Each structure stands twice: as structure tokens, then as C-alpha cells.
Amino acid sequence: MPSPEPGKVRVRFAPSPTGFLHVGGVRTALYNWLFARGQKGTLILRIEDTDVERSTEEAVTAILDGLRWLRLDWDEGPDVGGPVGPYRQLGRDPLYREAAQRLLGEGKAYPCTCLPEELAARREAARSAKPAPPHLCPCRTAGPTPGRRQAIRFCVSGRGGVGWDDLVQGRIQVAADEIDDFIILRSDDRETPVYNFAAVVDDALMGITHVVRGADHIPNTPKQILLYQALGYPVPAFAHIPLVLGPDREKLSKRHGDVALQAYRDQGYLPDAMVNYLVRLGWAHGDQEVFTREELIRAFQLERVGASPGIFDRAKLDWLNAVHLRQTPPETLVDLLAPFWEAAGVDPKGVEARDRAWLAQAVPLFVERSKTLRELARSMAFLFAPPAARDPKAEAKFLTPDHLALLAEAHQALAETPDFSAGTLEAAVRRLAETRGRKLVDYAQPIRVALTGTTISPPIFPVLALLGRETVLDRLAQVLESQSN
Numbered sequence: 390m391p392s393p394e395p396g397k398v399r400v401r402f403a404p405s406p407t408g409f410l411h412v413g414g415v416r417t418a419l420y421n422w423l424f425a426r427g428q429k430g431t432l433i434l435r436i437e438d439t440d441v442e443r444s445t446e447e448a449v450t451a452i453l454d455g456l457r458w459l460r461l462d463w464d465e466g467p468d469v470g471g472p473v474g475p476y477r478q479l480g481r482d483p484l485y486r487e488a489a490q491r492l493l494g495e496g497k498a499y500p501c502t503c504l505p506e507e508l509a510a511r512r513e514a515a516r517s518a519k520p521a522p523p524h525l526c527p528c529r530t531a532g533p534t535p536g537r538r539q540a541i542r543f544c545v546s547g548r549g550g551v552g553w554d555d556l557v558q559g560r561i562q563v564a565a566d567e568i569d570d571f572i573i574l575r576s577d578d579r580e581t582p583v584y585n586f587a588a589v590v591d592d593a594l595m596g597i598t599h600v601v602r603g604a605d606h607i608p609n610t611p612k613q614i615l616l617y618q619a620l621g622y623p624v625p626a627f628a629h630i631p632l633v634l635g636p637d638r639e640k641l642s643k644r645h646g647d648v649a650l651q652a653y654r655d656q657g658y659l660p661d662a663m664v665n666y667l668v669r670l671g672w673a674h675g676d677q678e679v680f681t682r683e684e685l686i687r688a689f690q691l692e693r694v695g696a697s698p699g700i701f702d703r704a705k706l707d708w709l710n711a712v713h714l715r716q717t718p719p720e721t722l723v724d725l726l727a728p729f730w731e732a733a734g735v736d737p738k739g740v741e742a743r744d745r746a747w748l749a750q751a752v753p754l755f756v757e758r759s760k761t762l763r764e765l766a767r768s769m770a771f772l773f774a775p776p777a778a779r780d781p782k783a784e785a786k787f788l789t790p791d792h793l794a795l796l797a798e799a800h801q802a803l804a805e806t807p808d809f810s811a812g813t814l815e816a817a818v819r820r821l822a823e824t825r826g827r828k829l830v831d832y833a834q835p836i837r838v839a840l841t842g843t844t845i846s847p848p849i850f851p852v853l854a855l856l857g858r859e860t861v862l863d864r865l866a867q868v869l870e871s872q873s874n
């Protein structure tokens with residue numbers, strides 16, 4: 390690891406790979422990333438995988454994929470020759486052991502041989518005892534019981550209060566006698582370090598200047614500060630960002646709908662929209678809602694993160710995604726749509742058969758009406774093949790025998806136009822309507838339902854122009870034939 394430059398911001402995102410990547414965790418990553426980028430500092434990704442029972446490689450992959458999808462890059466990793474990987478706690482065990490040995494040697498920690506049931510019994514007794522005993526473990530004074538496996542416990546009591554000026558929450562102060570001596574290395578074969586200990590050793594060795602994480606970690610911070618002090622390390626600044634809640638103000642969970650980042654990617658949300666939405670969930674810059682990445686980097690200030698929780702609002706995310714969709718160049722949307730065709734019932738080969746310029750011309754006609762890439766792909770499906778099914782209500786209303794007669798007239802008028810541009814087509818159908826004493830819409834709706842299967846579609850004449858004379862006339866003829874039988 391390169392040695393940290395003095396005065397330079399160094400932050401980390403330190404997820405535990407025990408499940409999917411939660412959108413709340415993503416917001417923590419994002420605040421770290423924005424802070425690092427805005428301050429021209431360094432962001433470290435550290436996978437906290439010391440809990441081997443609960444950690445999985447699948448979860449590591451989900452974290453890496455998610456961050457890469459959002460283009461949240463990190464700057465440093467172990468030198469394994471190749472692209473920068475994340476740091477992983479597993480494998481750093483000797484560092485935790487060394488730090489624990491140092492505390493033992495200095496009398497700041499002690500071996501503990503208490504059995505879980507003994508600790509539970511003492512905890513129970515302490516509940517009713519007045520005043521409460523200073524610590525639960527007799528090993529501190531009586532020494533370990535010979536023949537038993539040893540854990541290492543950190544001495545807390547007698548250290549007075551502990552507090553910090555949280556960059557988001559303000560001053561937080563805890564009396565140290567509220568904290569019991571706690572285990573730092575477990576008694577298992579691997580001498581697994583507990584989260585609080587491994588995190589402190591790593592944050593110190595990695596030169597972390599600001600710990601930016603979820604407010605659910607506030608109860609851990611006093612213990613961590615005591616550990617920094619005992620180990621003789623500088624205490625970093627802390628910023629505990631409020632949790633993301635559901636509309637019922639409970640912690641955002643599966644009960645509220647999708648919480649895994651992956652679900653949003655699969656539904657066709659754009660990375661920039663996700664980033665924009667999650668940053669605004671708990672941070673404001675005047676009344677601006679829509680930000681580019683560059684604007685966010687420039688405007689973001691950790692101190693401006695609000696101390697009250699953000700409420701996840703799907704409707705607002707949908708709105709922002711629609712805004713970002715409209716801001717994305719059509720050529721880019723063509724690329725982004727690629728994974729969505731199949732689920733929209735479109736044969737990807739049919740898409741490949743079209744040239745990119747044609748697709749890029751089509752996209753702007755549809756993007757106005759779509760909230761996600763998935764919706765966009767679905768709304769464009771009829772371009773590649775006649776709709777597999779038509780909306781029965783639309784059919785009952787606009788493909789009656791009377792309408793089919795109008796459709797046949799329209800078919801003829803469209804067949805006779807000198808060119809197949811939107812303007813020419815509209816003028817031709819308008820003329821037809823006038824000569825028959827009808828309205829334009831009397832012809833336009835049956836055409837729309839026949840071609841798209843619904844009454845909702847972009848302006849129909851540009852769609853006809855896009856499809857081209859042959860396709861339009863063929864498909865209308867097919868509808869006329871099948872409906873009149």
C-alpha cells in the first residue's frame with residue numbers, strides 16, 4: 390500500500406459480503422466516492438469478510454458488479470498485478486493478531502476463557518445488581534482458567550467518557566462505564582477478529598482520515614475510538630449518515646419492495662439516475678433535483694448531509710430516471726437497450742438486422758413515454774414484428790367493421806403517396822378525411838391500433854415513416870384480412 394500523503398482525504402467503503410448490495414449501502418459508497426472525488430482524495434474498497442460463515446463470493450461479485458455498473462471507481466488495492474482489486478480482510482489476520490498482541494503486552498487487553506453460558510449468567514445477574522459490576526469478565530483480575538481456549542478481551546472501564554464531533558450528527562458523547570470490556574479476537578482456530586477491532590486496525594493502517602458510514606454504526610464508534618487511543622493511532626473524523634427508510638419510516642427492507650441494486654439494474658434504471666436519486670436521498674443543494682455526475686462531485690459536501698433519515702420514494706426515482714433517459718443520447722440508449730429486448734418479446738436478431746442510425750432515429754419517438762429501459766424496449770417492440778396480442782378494449786373500440794372500412798381507405802391513400810415521409814403521410818390522410826367528411830383521428834386510431842396493438846403510442850405518422858411503406862402496407866393488409874374473416 391502506498392504511504393498516505395499528509396493532509397489528503399482518504400476514505401473507504403467497507404461492505405460485508407453477506408448478501409445482495411442494498412441500496413442503502415450503495416448510498417454510503419456514493420457519499421464516500423463523492424467526498425473522495427470532490428476533495429481529490431483516495432477511495433478504498435475493503436471487503437469485510439472475516440465472518441467466513443456468512444460471507445460468500447457471490448456477494449463479493451454483487452458488490453463489485455454493482456459499483457462498476459454505477460461507475461463508482463476506487464483507487465487502491467493490494468498489488469496483485471492487474472486491475473485494482475478491493476482489499477479483503479481475510480488474509481490480513483497476522484495484522485490483527487499483531488495489534489492484539491501489542492495490546493496484551495501493554496496490559497490494555499487480557500486473555501479471557503469465559504464460556505458463553507458463564508457470560509450469559511453473569512449478564513443476567515448484572516441486570517439486577519446495584520450498582521452494576523464494572524465488568525462482566527473475572528479473567529481481567531483473576532486471570533484465565535487453565536486448559537480452556539483463550540479469546541482476547543479489551544479493557545474498557547476506568548477510561549472516563551468518550552465522544553466525537555460527528556460531521557453529520559453533531560457532538561455525540563458516551564460514558565465509558567456504559568461499555569463493557571469487549572472481545573477483540575475470538576477463541577476459534579482462526580482467532581477471528583471482531584468487526585470493531587479489524588475495522589480499526591485496517592482504518593489506521595490504511596490511513597483513513599474520514600469514516601463515512603451508516604448511522605447504524607454509531608453504537609460501535611465509542612468502542613472504536615477507545616481502540617484507536619489504546620493502539621496509539623490518530624482518531625479519524627466520523628460522519629454517520631442517516632439510514633434509508635421505507636414510506637412507513639421503518640428501515641428500508643424487502644417488505645417495502647426492491648432493495649437490491651441489481652433489481653434496479655434489471656428493471657432498466659440508468660446508473661446516472663440511480664446515482665442522482667440516491668445522493669439526493671439525504672443531501673440537498675438548493676432546490677436542484679437533476680444533477681450530472683460532474684455537478685454532484687462539484688456540489689457535494691459531507692457537512693450538508695442531513696441528520697434526518699431519507700425516505701425511499703419509488704415515484705421520485707421513476708421521475709428522475711425518465712429525466713435521465715431523455716437526456717441520454719439516442720445512440721447510447723440503443724446500446725443500453727440491448728439486454729432488454731428479449732424480455733420485451735423482441736427477437737434480438739430482428740434488432741441487429743436494423744442499422745444503428747435507424748434505431749437511433751426510432752428511440753426519440755418513444756423515450757418521452759418511458760420511465761425505464763424496460764418500458765422503452767416494450768413500447769418499441771411492435772417496430773420489429775406485428776404485436777403478438779392487441780389490447781382487447783382497443784380492438785373492440787377501433788377495429789369494428791366500420792373502422793376496418795376506414796382502415797382500407799387509409800391503406801389505399803398511404804399506398805398512393807409519392808414518398809413515405811411523416812409530413813406527406815399526414816397530408817394524405819388529412820385529405821382523405823376531408824373528402825369523406827371525417828376527422829383525422831377517425832383514421833389515425835384504427836391505424837394505430839392495427840400497427841401497435843394499443844391506443845397509446847408516439848405520434849403515428851412519424852412511426853409509419855419509420856416503419857417504411859412496405860412494412861406498413863403489409864401489416865395493415867394482414868389486419869384487414871384477419872379481422873374481416
Ligand code: GLU
Pocket residue numbers: 402403404405437588601602603606
Ligand atoms: N462491514 C461493515 C458493514 O458492512 C462496515 C462498517 C464500517 O463502515 O465501518 O456494515
